[in-house]
Amino acid sequence: MDLNCDGSDPFRGAPPPPPLLILFELVPHCLCKVDIHTGEEAYLCDICGKALSQKSSTMLVHKRIHKDDQPYNPDVCDKPIPRDTSLSNDRVVNISKKLYHCDICGKAFSHKGTMNVHKRIHTGERPYHCDICGKAFPQGCNLTEHKRVHTGEKPYQCDICGKTFSSKSGMVVHKRVHTGEKPFHCDTCGEAFSQIGNLKKHKRIHSGEKSYHCDICGKTFSYKGGMLAHKRTHTGEKPYPCDICGKSFSHKSSMLVHKRIHTGEKPYHCNICGKKFLHKTGIRVHKRIHTGEKPYQCEVCGEAFLQNCYLTEHRRVHTGEKPFQCDICGKKFSSKSAMLIHKRVHTGEKPFHCDTCGQAFSQTGNLKKHKRIHKK
Known part of the structure; x- marks a missing residue:
């Protein structure tokens, strides 16, 4: 049909x-x-x-x-x-x-x-042209939706949270955030997705297809959006500003996640413990705490990790690499987080406060140890 x-x-x-x-x-x-x-x-x-x-x-x-x-x-x-x-x-x-x-x-x-x-x-024929910006579309309905970018019209509203959208399809996709519906399944590994576009990108992981090349450094990408976003690391372009604080981002998705800091929106809920998250990646990683899944394994010693970034840092134990240097004393570290914690020795910064007695600490681990005193 x-x-x-x-x-x-x-x-x-x-x-x-x-x-x-x-x-x-x-x-x-x-x-x-x-x-x-x-x-x-x-x-x-x-x-x-x-x-x-x-x-x-x-x-x-x-x-x-x-x-x-x-x-x-x-x-x-x-x-x-x-x-x-x-x-x-x-x-x-x-x-x-x-x-x-x-x-x-x-x-x-x-x-x-x-x-x-x-x-x-x-x-490649696109016979419908926007009379404001000249962008062309293959169907009249695509042009109608596009024109709302210029008019600001958002006639479709989510009946759960009230958020409005310029297209019905955008609203339908958004509602899956609330319902958890993921109707698009990978026929190779079974992973499910809320949008068909995300499934198509995912399938390239299995096929190894990387059709898009950066013409500056030659790096290859599975999809065009990834390549265009990568090129901004060369150009320094940050075309997506936050309309609340003015901070700019190289990715639109990063800007949208950032705005949730201002709005307090945490649309992703863990269905096991109820904890809320700003973005989808956060809840996916968090759920591994409940499942015990550690999908990233060191090929040298076999130790496994929740996230790939932890594996990357761990590998430096074997290689001895310390790419992060303190610009005050010159000391080097294998992770950026360790270097930032170290710099608090110089600055005296203690951002973690006990909500019982008010004592401040430079590391969250030290605060956790301190809190045990109050529990005795």
Whole structure:
């Protein structure tokens, strides 16, 4: 079944019509004459499926919009035929085959118009242009959603948290944060994802595909977004500013996570202990505390770790590497965190305070030890 642009089922929530009426509505391929109870005849356009109740000469006039010198316009040609409950099942022409095949990839479609839109994936054709910024789109509905970037319109609201979105699909994807729904599964390892785009990126881990190359250092990436974000490490570009404090970020996702510091939003909940997190990575790593999973293993000594960054630091025990240097005394450290803790010896900073007696400490570990005094 062909879905709406936002991924929803156009008939969900509506009373289902008789099966043959569905076929009539969804598969209007041929020029079919249908007798209506009034005795009137209806003609179906064999290109777009539009129904005309007048004589066949009207159909000839209509079909001129499909001539080769006219661009395909889904606003004209993709409108579904209105249901006519006066049609009886024995008077409907039942044509259920997908008669239109893409001559490039072979995918089959029940509407010629839908196939024509699909072919734009191969041809790169984008006939719908934004009259404000000039950006082009393959479908009219994509342009409609894009224009809301300029107008600020966000007509779709999450009925759980009230957050608003410029597209229905964006709202639907967002709601999976609340529901935990992950409908897209990797057929190799079984990992589930809330968005199909994330599944596609994940699959490249298994295939080893890295189609995108940094033209500065040659590093390869599985997806274009990763490569573009990486290039900002060379250029220093930080195009995403926080509109609350002004801090800029090289990744949009980093900026959005940062903003939660201001709003206090913690949308990710551990379903075992209830602890809340700012971002998805935090909850994924946290859950390993409950499961005992330590997926990152040192190939030298076999010690396992919760996160890859801990493994990276640990390896320096074997290599002797100490890449972080104190800019006050020159002492070197194997981890950045150790160097920052050391610098508090010079600065006198003690950011960790006992909430019982107020005593301050330079390390959180020392604070935890101190708190045991109050528990005795």
